[in-house]
Amino acid sequence: MTELKNIIDTSNSILPTLSSRAMFWRPRYLEESEWLEHIPFYFWLTEALEPANILETEMSSASSYFAFCQAVDKLNLDTLCHATLSNTCNHQQKINDYNHEHYQEFSLISEENSKQLINDYEDRSIDLLLLKYNDSILFDKALMDKWQKKLSQKSVVLVHGSQKKELKPICRKLKDTYPTFEFTHGNGLLLVCFGQEQTARVQSLCNRGSNDSSNRVLHDVYRRLGSACYEGWLSQTSKARQKQLNDKIIQQQEKLLSVDSEKTALLAQLKEAEKQRIHIEENLSSLADEKTSFEQQLSSVKNEAHRSQQKIETLSSNIEQLKQQDSKNRAEKKALEDSVSTRFDELAELTKLLHQSDQDKIALEKDQQKLKADLSQTLQSAKQDKASLESTYQETKAELSQAHKAIEQLKTNKNKKPEDSTKIDGEKDLVITKLQENNKLLEEDQAAAARIIEDLKKENQKLERSLNERFDELATLTKILEEKSQISTPLKSEDASIKLNNKQSVSFSFNRLKPISRLSKKQKKDYEFLKESEYFSAKWYLSEYPEVGRSEKEALMHFILVGAGKGYSPSFRFNTKNYIEDYPDVKESGINPLIHYIKFGKSEGRSISNAKN
Template identity: 25%
Template sequence: MAQRPAQELQSNQEDTARQDLDVLGREILNPVSNWALFWKPRYLAASSTLVHLPYLFWLVENHAPLRVVQLGIGDGVAYLAVCQAIDKLRLDAACWGISPPGSDTEATSAALESNKRLYDDFSIVKIEKMATAHRHFRNAGIDLLIINAPLDDETANLLKSNWEGLLSDRGLVVILDSTVRMTESGATSWLDPLLAAHPGIELDQGEGLVTLLIGDDQNSRVKRLADLELGVAGYRESRQVFRSLGDGIVAQARVGDLEDTRQADSESLTGARDELDKKRQELANARSSEEDALQQLAAARAKNFDFQTEYEEVQAKLADAERSAAEIQKVKSALADTEARLSTTEQALTEAELKLTEAAEKHADLETQLSVKDHQAEAKDAEELALLKSQYQMRLADIAELGHSIARKDDELQRLKLQHDDDVMQRYILAKLGETHLHLHTVLNQPHRFRANRRAKEKVADEIRLVDSSGLFDAEWYCASYPDVEDSGIEPVRHFATQGAYELRNPGPDFDSFEYHKFYPDVTAGGVAALIHYARNGKSEGRRTFPVGEGS
């Protein structure tokens, strides 16, 4: 009897802890109470911080900092995400970004431009050494200090001597790329003692992120998340939420990069087509010039033919004149007239000879010009035609390569979209199964509800029997695939029926739980685990199963 109060106190403490975990789980997993988790980032760039943006949105929403300082702007993704959250939540806050001299890069310049355009009314970015920048914050009042700089010995000493004392009673310290920071020389003197003295939230996705709760006055949600230890209910689930949503943002950024690359390739292809059209026009102009030269040559040849005809007529007239001279000797009476006609004929002959000489000279000149133009036109046409053919073949090869590149990128984009759809579907299935699982275990943990508790236990026993007799549960394979099952000390078939089935785990190599839910959405809508539905109804209804790794 003397131990009963202690037992009751312990039971009340356990109930309170379970209630706290239930509340935390609902707040993290329920988009109604934590809508910032699902915000779409306004600024995206290649960064190891992309996967942590849902967490940073959630942290700003719950912590509501009034003064934020980030040491090291870097690629700007984390800083602009915090500014976006403050802007959307309409917090009366001020943000300071301290970028060391000489750290300006193309990514930093783009981030500075976005900051000026979107958040210039409450965000200030300064290029200044970390050793002197603390002078702007002489009064302790920094609610959120973000570290995005190498943690060498000098930086660690500056953080300890100049910055740690500027944190408010609500002060948080967020360390980006913590996996790398913990291996650097300054971790031993500054970071390790803080990790030992203060509660923290560690996320291992990407390059890692650590949040240290330095001040004593902390938001209850942030504090409860920091109090969750590895292996405690809610620890893995909350981090899975941040990881899944962060992976979605990373996929979104990759899709944007692919779209930009595809647009650039399309513009390059358009330029190649324009250049090809230009060369075709140049070839058409060259052919037109060739036709003009041929027409001029034909006209010169026709003119030469006219000269030859005229020369032959003069020769005929000369022969006639010679015959007339012989007749003069016989016809004395017509001598005067014949002499006059002869004089006229001689004059015409002289003129004809002059014309003939001129015609011959012109003919020779035209022949020379024609020969030169023929050779020049042929050489130029041959050279330009060879060049155009070479350029045309090169353009055809470039166009073919661009087509292959676009096709490959279309395939990659389609794969990423399918992967994103599977992630969204998996989160939806886990949410529906989580409701059923939560309801069942809530009843099991309430023994005072005798009938409901008894029905819940009978339901668990029935589902264990269904799994065991289904022929699809392989205990050895299940334990090998999920090592935590053996560590839990729970019988494999019971573990699967009460936990694994609701976590989309596979019972054996011949049954893929996720593919079954994806193929039969009515099963997911009913909140029934895949193998339990198949064993109870699906097999008799003729529904199909999906071996692990083959998909639908």
């Protein structure tokens, strides 16, 4: 550094205005960057230009930007600094934290691009603009023209990487148009004076740029100063690396101590193992005797194994025969499959009839229950009438007995008193007549009650015969289905034995009994409507009602044709039974409950509940 001062001192006759103490400042912030060698010039330029606004666009490394911030802070200038981060910047958080800690009073870092940022500045407001060799402003003439309007009368633009091949044509054009000064070290740095009212020191720099002697001195001074910054970064990096290595050494030492502890523990374990070894050797002699015994057993096992091998050979022969039988069974299975495929339409119709019979059976059972209730009520009434009649009958019988006694008494008295016989005979006839009338009425009431009971019994027998006929029909249909099922069951068993994971075995699933192509137009429409509904989960439906089948198509078709009518829930999110019970008009409308909720109930604000597992 002293040598550089001597160079500048001996060159004062050539560069009286270009030397500065700021050139020798030590940068506070250093990180890997292509522009470390230009930091001393950044310090000098900040002092010489005293800019009101500094802007760096698309910043990927903050060494240059924080050098300007350091100069503004140290010179106590009234300057606003602004930088935008590039998409390639890998240390955004580190940069933001450093800026917030040291320069937040006058420095702002954002993530805007050049096109968005241009509207944030007034015309002729930027004194210093920092551009890198890959900045979009340099390669977009229209964007450059817009930014040029934002530059002040004393504005300076620093173009980094002027020695790069892709930037040389642009730099030549700038040199031909504006006053410039270029450093060739550190990939090149081109200073372009866009403003016409430059400070004296900046004008002196550009004017002396053509002087070979001045040019050599300036380049030599700033190249050496820049090399010191670069070497400082290398030293800083080396120290950080050394610290990492020291930390690693400490960790290794700690691990070594841990290893020593483990070694001590292992030695203790080794002693214990030695004791166990001695104990094992003591047991070896007893184990030798056991070995002899085991060898004898092994010989016996080998003999048994030989006999087993003979059995295996016999079984192999049987397996070969079974394979031949299997081939024959496969052929028979193929024939049965062809036969079964022709029966599916019949099964579909039978299933439909069975479903209708189920409905008729339910209706008949309801009628029978109603008639049984009526019969029970009528029988109860008849029993009450019968009890009343029996009571009356007993009373009449008692009266008749008393009458007979009276007659006997009268006969006795008649023999005693012949003069009263005529009067007594008349009273006797009157009592007998009255009793006969009462008895006749009782007999008529009993006959009527018997007829009513007989009629009710006949009606009940008629209903039972009708119900039995329905049961016979159901039994016939069930038998037919079982016969068809017996055809498919052997096929499933054989197919499973050939290939366990074959999913195309013959089954009488709901999907086969009622394929989609044979649904009615309304059912097809309902199927397409619910197929993508969030309220229908085929996996949940199949796990909840395993009798349905195995495929998702079977699940949805079953829910449309049968499940909704039985109160089955389509998913955990929708409880069919609760919805029908809460809103009876849904059942009366005949619309599928889930379709009713999606089309009407949801918009009407009707509530639903989760299905219970």
